[in-house]
Amino acid sequence: MANIKMIIFDLDGTLVDSRQDIVEAVNHMLVRLGLKEKSFDEVISCVGNGINELIRACLGKDFASLKDRAFEIYRQYYQKHPADNAYLYPGVLEMLDFFCNKEKAVVTNRNHNSSLLILRKLGIERYFNNIIGDDNTSCLKPSRCQFDRLFKKTSVNDKRRVLMVGDMDIDVLAGKASGIKTCAVTYGIGKRDDIERSAPDFIIDDILQLKEIVD
DSSP, X not given: XXXXXXXXXXXXXXXXXXXXXXXXXXXXXXXXXXOOOOOHXXXXXXTTSOHHHHHHHHHGGGHHHHHHHHHHHXXXXXXXXXXXXXEEOTTHHHHHHXXXXXXXXXXXXXXXXXXXXXXXXXXXXXXXXXXXXXXXXXSOTTSSXXXXXXXXXXXXXXXXXEEEEESSHHHHHHHHHHTOXXXXXXXXXXXHHHHHHHOOSEEESSGGGHHHHOO
16 A cells, blocks of 8 residues: 555554453452453453443443442553553564554554553554544544544645554554554454454554555
8 A cells, every 4th residue: 555654553462462460450349349250251352442341341240339449440450551461462562663663653442651651661652653542532543533633633634645554443443434444463362253344444463464454
């Protein structure tokens, strides 16, 4: 794809495998609240729509009564343990170096502060011109709202020259709603069937395949 000036990346499931840290934070929260821990798969099935929905899904019927304590426990724990087990997916660093002359941004439903902590700990914050997180929980993918915020901060004004890369259907849907090209990766958290139904412009199995897509 010629003339792409900016690449926007999702974070969790696209650049970084942070699943174990999320599971441990959730289970720490549940234990502190006197609730039963959840399995890895149970927690990860709730990931993708921001911290509010993650905690709501994990608390279930107890959400209304415990939500304030739950958020505080989760945030305090995650602030201290943002990337104990997180790691970059294979090829991510090589890909970021390869596209060093492209403007790059992160748009994630994770909150901004924890996004920065992870990017810094894994040594890749320097690659990104902008990082847009879920500071406004009414402004999350699959809405285009975060992309509108990003475009107000960037010099790129031709959306035909922008590509969104993510691992879930919500990334694709948000990119489409914003009028930009979309590329889904299959190795992350999202399910392939959901990705295919969202009909991205490209589907790749390896982040290094971006080299074949973007000039």
